[in-house]
Amino acid sequence: MAADxxxxxxxxxxxxxxxxxxxxxxxxxxxxGRKAQRVLVGLLETFAPxxxxxxxxxxxxxxxxxxxxxxxxxxxxxxxQLHLAQALLKDSQSARSLQQVRDQLEQLRSQHEALGKxxxxxxxxxxxxxxxxxxxxxxxxxxxxxxxVVPVQESLTDAEKPPASRTGANGPPEPVxxxxxxxSDTFERDARILTMIGESGLARRPLIEARAAELLGIKKAGxxxxxxxxxxxxxxxxxxxxxxxxxxxxxxxxxxxxxxLGERGQTAYWLLTSKQPAINEYDRLLERxxxxxxxxxxxxxxxxxxxxxxxxxxAPPEVHLPDGGLFKPDLVLIDxxxxxxxxxxxxxxxxxxxxxxxxxxxFYQASGGKMFVVCDNRSCMRNIRxxxxxxxxxxxxxxxxxxxxxxxxxxxxxxDSVWMEARMRG
Numbered sequence: 001m002a003a004d005x006x007x008x009x010x011x012x013x014x015x016x017x018x019x020x021x022x023x024x025x026x027x028x029x030x031x032x033g034r035k036a037q038r039v040l041v042g043l044l045e046t047f048a049p050x051x052x053x054x055x056x057x058x059x060x061x062x063x064x065x066x067x068x069x070x071x072x073x074x075x076x077x078x079x080x081q082l083h084l085a086q087a088l089l090k091d092s093q094s095a096r097s098l099q100q101v102r103d104q105l106e107q108l109r110s111q112h113e114a115l116g117k118x119x120x121x122x123x124x125x126x127x128x129x130x131x132x133x134x135x136x137x138x139x140x141x142x143x144x145x146x147x148x149v150v151p152v153q154e155s156l157t158d159a160e161k162p163p164a165s166r167t168g169a170n171g172p173p174e175p176v177x178x179x180x181x182x183x184s185d186t187f188e189r190d191a192r193i194l195t196m197i198g199e200s201g202l203a204r205r206p207l208i209e210a211r212a213a214e215l216l217g218i219k220k221a222g223x224x225x226x227x228x229x230x231x232x233x234x235x236x237x238x239x240x241x242x243x244x245x246x247x248x249x250x251x252x253x254x255x256x257x258x259x260x261l262g263e264r265g266q267t268a269y270w271l272l273t274s275k276q277p278a279i280n281e282y283d284r285l286l287e288r289x290x291x292x293x294x295x296x297x298x299x300x301x302x303x304x305x306x307x308x309x310x311x312x313x314x315a316p317p318e319v320h321l322p323d324g325g326l327f328k329p330d331l332v333l334i335d336x337x338x339x340x341x342x343x344x345x346x347x348x349x350x351x352x353x354x355x356x357x358x359x360x361x362x363f364y365q366a367s368g369g370k371m372f373v374v375c376d377n378r379s380c381m382r383n384i385r386x387x388x389x390x391x392x393x394x395x396x397x398x399x400x401x402x403x404x405x406x407x408x409x410x411x412x413x414x415x416d417s418v419w420m421e422a423r424m425r426g
Contacts, residue, residue, distance in 0.1 A: 026129050032122050033067060036115050040070035043108065048077040067119055074112055081105055177264065178271060181235060186228070189216065191272055193228060194237055198261055198269035201278030204299065205229075205240070205257040229259075237265035243292040255296065258282055285314060289330075297404070298330055298345050301374040304407050305343070308418035310335055319366045327362040333372070343372045348380035360391040369397035372419070377405040381420065398424045 041062045045052050051073065055062060062070065085101050173179075181187055193212045202208050212218075212225055232238045239262045244255040260280040261269060269277045281299060282292075289295045302312045316332040319342075331343040344363060363371055371388070375381040381403045388399055400419040413420045 022129050026126060030126075032118065036119055036122075037063065037065075037067050037070060039111070039115060040067065040074055043074055043111070044070070044077065047081060047108070048073070051077065071112070071116065071119070074108075078105065078108055078112065081108075174271060175267070177235070178268060181237075181268070186231065190228060190232060190237075191268075192216070194232060194261070194265060194268060195272055197238065197259065198265070198273070198275075198277035201281050201284070203258045203260060203280050203282035204296075205259055208259055232265070235264070236262050237268055238262055239265075245291075245293070255293075288315060294345070294347055297347060297374075297376055300404055301343070301345050302331060304374075304404065304418065305331070305333060310341075321362060321365050323365070325358075325362045325365065327366040329363075329366070331374075341370065341372055342367045343374060346373055346375045346380055346384050348375070348377055348383065356387060357391045360388055364392055364395065364397060369395070370400075371397060372400045373402075375401065375403040377403050385421070385423075394425070396425060398422065 044062055052062060062073075065073075081101075082105060085098065085105060174182075181190070184190070192215060193208075196202075196211055196215055197208060200211065202211065209225055209229070212228070213220065216225070218225060229238070229240070233240050239260050240257055241260075242255065242257055246255075260283060261277055266277055269275070282295060285295045285298060286292065289298060298314065302314050305312050311334040313332040316329050319327040319329065321327060327342075329342045330345040333341040333343055335341060342363065344359075360371075373381075373384055373388075375384055381401050385399070385401060399421075401421040401423075402413065402419045406420060407418065411420070412418065413422070
């Protein structure tokens with residue numbers, strides 16, 4: 001945790017240094033602009049003193065004018081000088097004097113063109129620096145808002161903790177159902193699995209069965225394990241439920257059964273461990289997401305990304321953006337270099353395009369143009385790619401996409417990456 005904090009501090013310091021450099025570059029550009037302004041004022045003082053005196057009397061000194069207006073005045077007086085030169089060509093008796101005037105005018109024209117080019121270059125540089133500044137500000141705001149720490153189970157206060165023992169000499173007796181369960185032949189095995197569910201907070205039946213098989217030394221989850229879980233359900237120690245609207249999952253296969261400790265199961269866990277059970281993974285995330293299906297997809301995406309070596313925060317805080325926008329990332333990752341990455345998890349369903357445009361713009365700002373998206377299948381991945389291209393236009397960004405259906409089938413991206421596509425634009 002200290003290492004993560006240090007990494008975040010380094011990242012913030014790097015961004016601050018970049019902002020400092022950007023500020024210095026902008027100050028240099030402004031200094032050059034002021035220099036160009038002084039040169040133009042000097043030219044006008046030399047070749048249009050009447051204009052200078054007239055503006056001074058009117059309380060409009062030339063050094064208060066923008067470069068563009070000074071440039072127009074220089075153009076005007078150069079034109080006047082050209083007309084004067086044409087008059088001199090007719091009236092003057094000295095061709096040499098006329099050539100000197102022409103040389104001066106040519107020199108003035110060259111200086112004016114050079115200053116125009118320099119002004120255009122400085123304007124372009126300032127605009128580029130402003131874009132870079134906005135990106136850096138967005139990233140700093142995002143880093144300051146999101147804590148790069150994988151959430152851990154919150155410790156209980158003394159008031160929340162159950163008593164150390166429910167069966168002590170001076171304590172109240174256990175409930176009748178608990179005493180009867182202790183007397184059953186299957187109690188030891190049943191209690192080990194119930195304790196595992198309470199400690200882990202797992203909700204997905206396939207993961208619970210796999211963990212239970214490993215715990216009991218069973219090579220493969222089979223009939224005996226199915227019977228054990230059914231028995232816990234019949235004793236009202238666990239609840240088995242299916243909140244899905246359909247059976248088929250977008251990532252392939254059927255939606256799994258979900259499980260949680262029932263009221264009796266929580267009491268039993270307290271009596272067995274003197275601890276409060278972990279919050280069920282499904283219940284903890286459901287309020288953050290639009291549907292049970294989206295909640296499940298986030299859990300599955302987090303599993304895949306952990307296997308790929310990322311640290312995963314399933315419940316990151318909201319990111320308040322400098323322009324007043326709000327970004328709510330589905331997941332936040334920390335890679336092996338300690339870099340903070342924002343991830344959106346998407347299902348292949350119909351969506352409101354106006355809401356989606358706002359979402360991708362906010363995602364772009366918060367991530368500094370480095371966007372990661374996990375989809376449920378390949379069709380969804382193609383749709384999301386098109387949607388981002390449509391919403392964000394030609395801005396510079398890097399979009400990394402993947403989908404669970406292909407990952408679960410063993411497919412990988414370039415270099416065995418968990419990301420099927422990584423495209424850079426701009």
